[in-house]
Amino acid sequence: MKVLVLAERPGAAEELCAGARAMGADEVALVAFGDMEMPPSCADLIYRVTVPEGLSLDNATATVNAIFDHVRPDVVLVEPTRHMRILAGALAFHGGTSAIADVMELDGDVASSMYYGGAAILKRKPGKTAIYLMQPGAFGDSVAASGANQEEPFAWVDPGATVKVLSSEPIEKSGVDLQKADVVVAAGRGFGLESDLDMARALCDKLEAGLGCTRPLAEDMKWLPRETYIGVSGLMLAPKVYVAAGLSGQMQHMVGCDRAGTIFAINKDADAAVFDQCDYGIVGDIQTVLPLLVNEL
Amino acid sequence: MRIVVAVKILPDSKDLRAGNDGALDFSHARNVVSEYDLNAIEAAAQLAASQEGSTVKVLSVGPASIDESKVKKNILSRGVDELYFATNDALEHADARATAQALSLALQDVGGWDVVICGDGSDDFYAKQVDAQLAATLNVPCVNGATLLQAGDGCIVVERVLEDVVETVEVPLPAVISVQPSVAVPRTPSMKDILAAGKKPMHVAPLDVASEETVEWVECKVPEPTPRKKQICHVSDEGAIASFAASLKAAL
Numbered sequence: 001m002k003v004l005v006l007a008e009r010p011g012a013a014e015e016l017c018a019g020a021r022a023m024g025a026d027e028v029a030l031v032a033f034g035d036m037e038m039p040p041s042c043a044d045l046i047y048r049v050t051v052p053e054g055l056s057l058d059n060a061t062a063t064v065n066a067i068f069d070h071v072r073p074d075v076v077l078v079e080p081t082r083h084m085r086i087l088a089g090a091l092a093f094h095g096g097t098s099a100i101a102d103v104m105e106l107d108g109d110v111a112s113s114m115y116y117g118g119a120a121i122l123k124r125k126p127g128k129t130a131i132y133l134m135q136p137g138a139f140g141d142s143v144a145a146s147g148a149n150q151e152e153p154f155a156w157v158d159p160g161a162t163v164k165v166l167s168s169e170p171i172e173k174s175g176v177d178l179q180k181a182d183v184v185v186a187a188g189r190g191f192g193l194e195s196d197l198d199m200a201r202a203l204c205d206k207l208e209a210g211l212g213c214t215r216p217l218a219e220d221m222k223w224l225p226r227e228t229y230i231g232v233s234g235l236m237l238a239p240k241v242y243v244a245a246g247l248s249g250q251m252q253h254m255v256g257c258d259r260a261g262t263i264f265a266i267n268k269d270a271d272a273a274v275f276d277q278c279d280y281g282i283v284g285d286i287q288t289v290l291p292l293l294v295n296e297l
Numbered sequence: 298m299r300i301v302v303a304v305k306i307l308p309d310s311k312d313l314r315a316g317n318d319g320a321l322d323f324s325h326a327r328n329v330v331s332e333y334d335l336n337a338i339e340a341a342a343q344l345a346a347s348q349e350g351s352t353v354k355v356l357s358v359g360p361a362s363i364d365e366s367k368v369k370k371n372i373l374s375r376g377v378d379e380l381y382f383a384t385n386d387a388l389e390h391a392d393a394r395a396t397a398q399a400l401s402l403a404l405q406d407v408g409g410w411d412v413v414i415c416g417d418g419s420d421d422f423y424a425k426q427v428d429a430q431l432a433a434t435l436n437v438p439c440v441n442g443a444t445l446l447q448a449g450d451g452c453i454v455v456e457r458v459l460e461d462v463v464e465t466v467e468v469p470l471p472a473v474i475s476v477q478p479s480v481a482v483p484r485t486p487s488m489k490d491i492l493a494a495g496k497k498p499m500h501v502a503p504l505d506v507a508s509e510e511t512v513e514w515v516e517c518k519v520p521e522p523t524p525r526k527k528q529i530c531h532v533s534d535e536g537a538i539a540s541f542a543a544s545l546k547a548a549l
Contacts, residue, residue, distance in 0.1 A: 056464065056466050058438065058439060058440060058466075059438070061433065081459065081460050082441050082442040082457065082459050083459065085425050085426065085441060086428075086429045086432075086439050086440075086441055088426070088429070089426045089427075089429020089430045089432075089439070090429055090432070090433040092393070092394060092426070092429075092430060093397070093429075093433035093434060094433070096394075096511065097394060098394040098424075098511055098512050099393070099424070099426055100424075101422065101423075101424030101425065101426055102423070102424065110515055113422075113424075115321070115517055116310050116313055116321065116421050117310065117423065118520070119310065119321060119519065120320075120321045120517050120519050121517070121518055121519075121520050122422075122514070122516075122517045123514075123517070124512050124513060124515060125512070125513040125515055126511075126512055126513075127511040128511075133424075159438075160436065160438075161437065161438050161469045161472075162438065162469070163467070163468050163469075163472075164466060164467045165464060165465070165466055166454065166465040166466060166467055167464070168462045168463070169462060169463045170461060170462050171458070171462060182549075183549065207545070207549065215478075219478055219479050226458070226479065232423065233333075233417065233418065233423065233478070240548065240549065241548045241549055243545070252310075258522070259523070262544075262548040263525060264541070264544070264545055264548075270531075275529050276525075276527065277522065278525055278526075278527065278529075279525050279527070279544075279548075280526065280528050280529075280541060280544045280545070281527070281528070281529035281530070282529070282530055282531070282532055282538070282541045283529065283530070283531045283532060284531065284532025284533070284537075285532075288532055289532050289538070292538045293538055293542055293545075296538050296539055297542050297545070297546065
């Protein structure tokens, strides 16, 4: 079986190439863009694509389609970044199919993804061309990547009208990587004022936790960085301990913490949905509970 | 600028229940505009307002059941000039390719356009793939993740927040652009907007499209939620905080 991997970051490239081996691939080819550093022993073949100066990575559609035609893979595994989603969509069109997105698990060729934000799990099989956008961690880490990393430059193919990059500024990350945090405190709309978040921060200090939030706090109120909101379209976490503070427990949020070891909930509304989905809950206003709790810890 | 917003009409996710057979029960769910498509409509309305003489048309493809008066008025009360629904029951579970093909066909009836704006992803699949497939079908450039749109001369300047960088790009028109929810907060239509919406042009017509599902559904089931202890107490209960804190420490 031949697998083609599309990834723009080395970590994902290595993970997907390892995943290809776990699927039983005897040939793994990777498309590498620009000067992306290659993890050692990652793939058999690396097709190096140099995007012309001033053009965005989205313009690589025709080039990736040409690599696909050259390699003729059985399966394409794709890192689910914004750029790669465009290349995957264009490739799927080229291959006469749809990419199966945000795959959490692959069992043979049957891919599991969330449907309606996790309200159901959808299992699907690809048609003649299998293109999967893989969620991080979907393959586990049982098999390591391997291969001679033989590099072959691949000529740029003109995509027609082009998207030009005017500027590219690195995003200053908030510091805590919630994906790696053992303990996460999540704040919701129960926090009426931005300054109330200091109570959550005090709890984080006690628990050595990362502070996350529901979508409205990041997107609407903009009190916390957007990369810290948890749930559909945001982070999917599996920490040891999850403290849901002042959030109601909407399905769209809770799918993002369903894999947590132990869930604690604080909400003034005894009927809040979060109390049906937690291990330990305390009914009370965060204004009352958080200072008492910080004091007790 | 002639703007078309491609939206999905689907059952409201807030009304979904788990059926006895482990399947999703849609019987209590009414049709709504997919949540993030409202942000796309608002972004289009704001972009149109920034350039005199612009038009905003909303296009949706789906089964005949999407043709509901309330849904149409909701769309047309949001700064939208005209609405086009192209229906075919074969589109009930359409994947990205089938949706993009139906949209590209239906676009021919909408007339000339400069840009198609899509939402971030639909409530059901949230695959973020229709934008790219549609652009490929139409053979125009595609940019996703837009957080700011600015009309330029024959182009749109897009700011997009990606995973590690904020990229500002110049997109030549015609093009397909998909927007993140933060691009614009959907307006709350006034009663006057809703009344005026009923008088705007609505074009609803069947779409002759060969259903071409390329991905096979094997199973769709409501997952068993992770079992939880559900030990709930009230803050005023004696020792509530102490016992909550003790459980917290024990779990670390």
